[in-house]
Structure formats: structure tokens, C-alpha cells
Amino acid sequence: MKNNIFKMSALSAAIVVSLSGCGSSDDDKKNSVPLVTDVAPKASDVVVVDLKQWIPVTAEFKASDNDGDALTFSFTENGEEVVAEDGVFTFSHGTLTVEGTSFTYVPMTDDDAVIDYTVNANGKTASAQISISGVVGDPLANQQWHLNNTGQKAYSLSDEMKQGLVNLYVNLFGDTEEEAQADVDASFANAEATGLVAGEDMNVTAAYAQGVTGAGVTAVVVDSGMEIRHEDLVDNVLPNRSLNLNAEALDRTDPTSTSNSGDHGTSVAGLIAAKGWNGKGGRGVAPDAGLIGMNYLGGDKVAQTDLLAHGFPGSGISTSENISAFNRSYGITFPTFIGYSELDEAIESYPNLNLRDGKGALNMKSSGNSFEDGGDEGSLCADNGANDLGLTCYNGAFEPSQGHPYYLSVAAVNANGKHTSYSTAGANVMVSAPAGEYGRFAPAMVTTDQMTCINGYSGFNGGSIAAWAAAYGEEFAASQYPFNYPGHADNASCNYTSTFNGTSSAAPNASGVVSLILSANPDLTWRDVRHILASTSTLIDADNAAVKLTVGEGEFVAHDGWIENSAGYNFNNLYGFGRADAGAAVSMAKAYDVSLGEQVITQWSGVGSVIAEDALALEIPD
Structure with missing residues (x-):
């Protein structure tokens, strides 16, 4: 429309000019239309x-x-x-x-x-x-695919690794260089095509976009220890609040491990709450959450260890403190159900029923790493047919702490959004979270490690490096784990590792999401948090199929794949309700208005604890 006005105005101006050339009157000048132009912005x-x-x-x-x-x-x-x-x-x-x-x-x-x-x-x-x-920023954050997956390799599938394998095939197996290069190139191409899928993460950046980074809550790392002075943890560690539970400890407030070959708890702590935006290392899922460490695992402990590790009086944790989660990346592996203890349940339920003024903290539990490996049981998983059938060798529910609602079991997934090779399945699994494989042919976790190249998974004494060096020499070991080996430009002091994995990684990643949820809404109960996770987690690996076995003349469904339960929620024994979605969970937490009603829990039933000829045929209460 304005273009038309401009054309009409220009025409009028031309007429006025023409008339004025003939000698116009003052009235004509007063009635002339002014020139209108549309100027650029x-x-x-x-x-x-x-x-x-x-x-x-x-x-x-x-x-x-x-x-x-x-x-x-x-x-x-x-x-x-x-x-x-x-x-x-x-x-x-x-x-x-x-x-x-x-x-x-x-x-x-x-x-x-x-x-x-x-x-x-x-x-x-x-x-x-x-x-x-x-x-x-943080220099390693862009390699932390569990936070923001762009298809990055996280130091796996490196050029150094490729060349090391080519050299090995030539020198040890007698391949020609052309043969070795072709084989390795094909393996790498397949690994990259199938294992690196952008977008398969916990959507953590969407939580940060809502202004939630974990401030105001504290996570407790119950593990092998925690290096409280680590450069990327120290700013989030609550001073003088951690506990050294070793019987002979000299400093009861310092759970720093004395191991020189890696500290499990230090790497776990980094996944939960490595400090963000300090220009060091990477960042945790909840980079502004507080941290308390307890060295629960290994060695002779004080008599009160189990109570203190669950926040009982004497632990320094008050019932009013905003504790979000106790991370428990440990477990018992045994190929049968383990006897149930009411005393254990009373201890394990204490954080849920008493902390945060009765609203409860969550126990976040790794589901186990026995999908395909029987560990001390040797060839069990091959002998019982689990490996050939693609079934979990052990069942996560074998462990009694994972058979009640007070521990939240977390399974592990890869950078392609699918099940890891090791994550134990079971009806106990509530959610899944990223963890990855072993950091060579597929990404693992990039997280904190013991500081200096003298201690830790990275450095001279790391278990994987030492094993590969003993078998094939230092040069080959350095090629297979370049980020962990001393001298890598991105890890000059060996304060970080790129090979941490297992459901031990999945649990702290989920603990970080729980910390974000309770940072967003401190009024939520522990049951509310579970409900939010079940409601917002992402259905992954949608094509995961049921495994059906022919038994006699009938059929036995050994694995259901994805099902919809009676409440309308999708569930899979590999993944629980899906992979945790931090952005969606925080959004739901901020607007939460659900009343879950009174919790109803049945008593334990001891029937079926021994093998009998007749089936029990009992209904399981829902």
C-alpha cells in the first residue's frame, strides 16, 4: 500500500512542477500534495x-x-x-x-x-x-555427550587409536599395512555410523535454559571416597561435612582415597556436580549443587557406617537440610535372590522417610553391570544361554535393596540411545541414564579423576593403561587411551578421564537430574520426584523387541520389550520408564500440582523362597 502512495505522490509532484512552470497561484501552492518517500531502516x-x-x-x-x-x-x-x-x-x-x-x-x-x-x-x-x-565455559564440556550430544567422540575412535591398531596388526599378526588399514578403517566406519547419534542425551541444556543448575541442594556421594580438594569439585564441596568412615582414619572429614590407580567416587562426584563455568575440566549435570563425600566401600569401617551412610543422626546431616540424593554406585553381584532383611529396609528407607523435613531424599542406585558377564561365576552367562538369547544374565531385582521403593535403580545407555553391553535389566529399573562403553570404539564418560598423573585412571598407574602396556608395550597403550595417557594437550595434569562407565556412571547422571528437579522445586516429596521421572523420561530404542522362547508346546516371554502398563506408562526392563530428560523434568517440577495420595505398601511374602514342584500361581499386587 505504501508503494502505491509513493507512486501517486510522485505523480502529483510531477503535475505540480509542470503547472508551476506555467505560473501557478499561491492557492495552487497551498493545495499541492507533498512528496512522501519510504526510507530504509x-x-x-x-x-x-x-x-x-x-x-x-x-x-x-x-x-x-x-x-x-x-x-x-x-x-x-x-x-x-x-x-x-x-x-x-x-x-x-x-x-x-x-x-x-x-x-x-x-x-x-x-x-x-x-x-x-x-x-x-x-x-x-x-x-x-x-x-x-x-x-x-569449561574446556571439556563439549565432549560430554551425556549433557549435549552433538555426535562427538569424547576421545574414543581417535586417530592415535587407529594408527596403533594398524601397527599392531602389521607387527603382531603379520598383516600387510594395506590389509590392516582396510580392516581398521572398516571397523571405525561402522562404529562411528552406529554408535554416535546426535541428540541422544539427557536434554540438560533445556534445564539450564530455565535457570536451574542445582543451586540450593546437596548430593551425597557414598562410594570409595571423594577427592575433596579436586580443582573441579572443591568449589561445590561443603567444607568439613564429608566423612572418612575408615576405622583407622586420621582425618574424619576427608574421604580422599589413598589409591593411586583411580578413585571411583571422585569420578562419580564429577558427573553429579563438577563445578560449571570455572574454566576447568567439564561440568556436572547439576553444576551448582553441593557435595558431601563418604568412603563407604573397601577396608575396615567404623561400626556405625551403614547408619551414617544413610544420613542418620551423627552423620552431620540434619533432617531439615535440602539433601537431594544419596548416590550409591555399588552393589552385590550374585546369581540368585539374596535373603531379605527388614532391618536393612529400615536403614535404607531413612533418607526417604525422614530427611528434608519428611519430604525425603532419594537413594539413587546403579542397577548392576551383569547383563552379559557373570564375573566371579565364570562362564555362567554363556552356560545358561543368556548371552546367545540376548537376555540379561543376572536380574537386578536379585539384590534386596533393589526390591523395595526406597532405592531408585538406574540402568545405563550408550551415545546412540541404546542399551549398553553390560547394564543389568530387571523390573526394578526405574529409569536409565547415559554411561557409555569403554572409551575406545564407543564413548564413555568424560569426568573428574584423581589429580596428577601419578594417581588415577589417567596417568601412569591407570588400570587399563597398565594392562595394555604390559601386554603390548607403552606405545600401544598410549595410542589406545590418548586422553588418559600422560601428555595429552586437553589433560596435561591427568586430572580427568574419558573412560569412566558402567551403571556407576548412570546413577550419578540420574542423581544430577534429581538434584535439578529439587533445585527447581524444593517442596516436592521423594515420591513426587519418582513420579516426575516416570512421567517425563524419554522412550528410547523404540524398536527393542520382545524375546520369546518355545518351552514344550508353549511360549515363554523372557523379555517384553516396551509395554504400556495399567497406568498408561511405557516401561521396559532394560530402560525402566526411559532415559531421564532433565529439561522436561525441571519443567514439570516447576508447575507440579499432582497429589499422589497415601502410599500403600504390602508386607513381604516369604513364599517361593525354595524350589518346589508346584508353581505358586500367586498374583503380584499392583
């Missing part, structure tokens, strides 16, 4: 500073149009137009969304960046730039 550079990686920031475009025309914006990077998908412009360094004359930018790296933008108003344009600088 204006745009100026925008400067955005002091950002945090993965944390959104909102700013205003410096753009205007004197004619009041509607403004639209377009963007280029390196001369190429960036097209929005679902309203999101994705750059190599971050994402941007537009609302009116404001924009929200999320830096996905810690790099300085420049975005060229063009403002359009009624066909006329002006251009300027958005300059982004001072992004604070």
Missing part, C-alpha cells in the same frame, strides 16, 4: 559480553524504521545465509531465536563470535553485526 552493531556456555542471554537489536514498517531479521555466517528450523537459527557457535526486536542467544561453545544480521522493512534493508565475547 537503520541498524547498528550489538555487543553482548560476559556469557555462560549453554546459558541463554536476551538482548535487543539496535534496529528501527522511521516509517514504522514491520521489521524482519535474517542472518549469515561466513557469507552463507542461516535458515531457521522451528524458529531456531543454528550457528557453529550457538543458537539464536527472535521475538519482535529482541533476540535470545545460547552460546554452545566458549568461542568469541560475530553474527551478521540484516533488518528488512518494506523491502528496504540495513545490516550490522552482533559481537559476542567473554563466554565462560
Whole structure:
């Protein structure tokens, strides 16, 4: 319409000029139509500073149009137009969304960046730039696929590893270099194609986008120890609150392990709450949560160990303190059901029923690593047919602590969103979380390790490095674990590892999500948190099929695959209710208005504890 006005105005002006050439009157001049022009919009550079990686920031475009025309914006990077998908412009360094004359930018790296933008108003344009600088990040965060999966390798499938294998095949097995290279290239190509799938993560950045990073809650790491002075943990460790439960401990507040070949608990702690945005290492799922460590595992302990490790009086944990989770990345592996103890349940239920002013803290439990390996039982998993049938060798519910609701069992998944090779299945599994494989042909976890190259999984004494070095020499060991071997540019002091895995990793990742949930809404009960996890977790590996066996003339369903239970929730013995989704869980926590009613728990039934000829044919209460 304005273009038409401009044309009419121009025509009128031409007529006026023509008439004035013939000598017009003063009245004619007063009645003439003025010239109207549509001017281009204006745009100026925008400067955005002091950002945090993965944390959104909102700013205003410096753009205007004197004619009041509607403004639209377009963007280029390196001369190429960036097209929005679902309203999101994705750059190599971050994402941007537009609302009116404001924009929200999320830096996905810690790099300085420049975005060229063009403002359009009624066909006329002006251009300027958005300059982004001072992004604070963590140097290893972009390799932590469980937080934000871009298809990265997390130091697995490295060029060093590939060359080391080629050399091994040539020198040890007698292959020609061409044969060795072809075999290794094919293995790597298959591993990359099947094992690296972008987007298969816990959607943690969506939780951060809601302003939730774990502040105000504390997670307790009940494990082999915790290095309380670690450079990437120390800022979140509550001073003088950790416990050394060793009988002969000299400092009762320092659970730092004396092992020199890796400390399980230190790596677990990093997954939960390694400090974020400090320019060191990576970051935990809940990077602003507090940490308390207890060295529960190994050695002679004080008599009160089980009570203290569950937050009983004397542990230093008050019933009003906002404890989010006790992480328990340990368990008992035995190929049969283990006797049940009412005393054990009374102890194990204490955090749920008494802490947080009765709202309860959660016990987060690793489901076990016995899907295909019988451990001390040798060839059991091959002999019983589990390996050939693709069934779990052990059942997670064999362990009595995983047979009641006070421990929340967590299974493990890979960077492709599928079951790991080891994660024990069972009806006890509540949720699953990332953990990965062994860090060679598929990613594991990048997390904290004991500091210095003298201690830890990385460094000179790491178990995997020592074993490979003993078998094939130091050079080969260095090639297979380049990040863990001393001298890697990204891990110069060996304070981090890229090979931590197991359901021992899945549990702390889920503990981090629980910490985010309770940071978002401290009024939730422990049952509310379980309900949120069941309601928001992601259904993964949708094609996971049932395993059916022919028994006599009938059929036995040994594994159901995905089912819908009577409450309408999807469930799978491999994954529980699905992989934890931090963003969805935090969103539900913030708006939570569900009443779960009174909890009803049946008494234990002792029938069926011995083998008999006749089937029990008892219904299990739902």
C-alpha cells in the first residue's frame, strides 16, 4: 500500500512542477500534495559480553524504521545465509531465536563470535553485526555427550587409536599395512555410523535454559571416597561435612582415597556436580549443587557406617537440610535372590522417610553391570544361554535393596540411545541414564579423576593403561587411551578421564537430574520426584523387541520389550520408564500440582523362597 502512495505522490509532484512552470497561484501552492518517500531502516552493531556456555542471554537489536514498517531479521555466517528450523537459527557457535526486536542467544561453545544480521522493512534493508565475547565455559564440556550430544567422540575412535591398531596388526599378526588399514578403517566406519547419534542425551541444556543448575541442594556421594580438594569439585564441596568412615582414619572429614590407580567416587562426584563455568575440566549435570563425600566401600569401617551412610543422626546431616540424593554406585553381584532383611529396609528407607523435613531424599542406585558377564561365576552367562538369547544374565531385582521403593535403580545407555553391553535389566529399573562403553570404539564418560598423573585412571598407574602396556608395550597403550595417557594437550595434569562407565556412571547422571528437579522445586516429596521421572523420561530404542522362547508346546516371554502398563506408562526392563530428560523434568517440577495420595505398601511374602514342584500361581499386587 505504501508503494502505491509513493507512486501517486510522485505523480502529483510531477503535475505540480509542470503547472508551476506555467505560473501557478499561491492557492495552487497551498493545495499541492507533498512528496512522501519510504526510507530504509537503520541498524547498528550489538555487543553482548560476559556469557555462560549453554546459558541463554536476551538482548535487543539496535534496529528501527522511521516509517514504522514491520521489521524482519535474517542472518549469515561466513557469507552463507542461516535458515531457521522451528524458529531456531543454528550457528557453529550457538543458537539464536527472535521475538519482535529482541533476540535470545545460547552460546554452545566458549568461542568469541560475530553474527551478521540484516533488518528488512518494506523491502528496504540495513545490516550490522552482533559481537559476542567473554563466554565462560569449561574446556571439556563439549565432549560430554551425556549433557549435549552433538555426535562427538569424547576421545574414543581417535586417530592415535587407529594408527596403533594398524601397527599392531602389521607387527603382531603379520598383516600387510594395506590389509590392516582396510580392516581398521572398516571397523571405525561402522562404529562411528552406529554408535554416535546426535541428540541422544539427557536434554540438560533445556534445564539450564530455565535457570536451574542445582543451586540450593546437596548430593551425597557414598562410594570409595571423594577427592575433596579436586580443582573441579572443591568449589561445590561443603567444607568439613564429608566423612572418612575408615576405622583407622586420621582425618574424619576427608574421604580422599589413598589409591593411586583411580578413585571411583571422585569420578562419580564429577558427573553429579563438577563445578560449571570455572574454566576447568567439564561440568556436572547439576553444576551448582553441593557435595558431601563418604568412603563407604573397601577396608575396615567404623561400626556405625551403614547408619551414617544413610544420613542418620551423627552423620552431620540434619533432617531439615535440602539433601537431594544419596548416590550409591555399588552393589552385590550374585546369581540368585539374596535373603531379605527388614532391618536393612529400615536403614535404607531413612533418607526417604525422614530427611528434608519428611519430604525425603532419594537413594539413587546403579542397577548392576551383569547383563552379559557373570564375573566371579565364570562362564555362567554363556552356560545358561543368556548371552546367545540376548537376555540379561543376572536380574537386578536379585539384590534386596533393589526390591523395595526406597532405592531408585538406574540402568545405563550408550551415545546412540541404546542399551549398553553390560547394564543389568530387571523390573526394578526405574529409569536409565547415559554411561557409555569403554572409551575406545564407543564413548564413555568424560569426568573428574584423581589429580596428577601419578594417581588415577589417567596417568601412569591407570588400570587399563597398565594392562595394555604390559601386554603390548607403552606405545600401544598410549595410542589406545590418548586422553588418559600422560601428555595429552586437553589433560596435561591427568586430572580427568574419558573412560569412566558402567551403571556407576548412570546413577550419578540420574542423581544430577534429581538434584535439578529439587533445585527447581524444593517442596516436592521423594515420591513426587519418582513420579516426575516416570512421567517425563524419554522412550528410547523404540524398536527393542520382545524375546520369546518355545518351552514344550508353549511360549515363554523372557523379555517384553516396551509395554504400556495399567497406568498408561511405557516401561521396559532394560530402560525402566526411559532415559531421564532433565529439561522436561525441571519443567514439570516447576508447575507440579499432582497429589499422589497415601502410599500403600504390602508386607513381604516369604513364599517361593525354595524350589518346589508346584508353581505358586500367586498374583503380584499392583
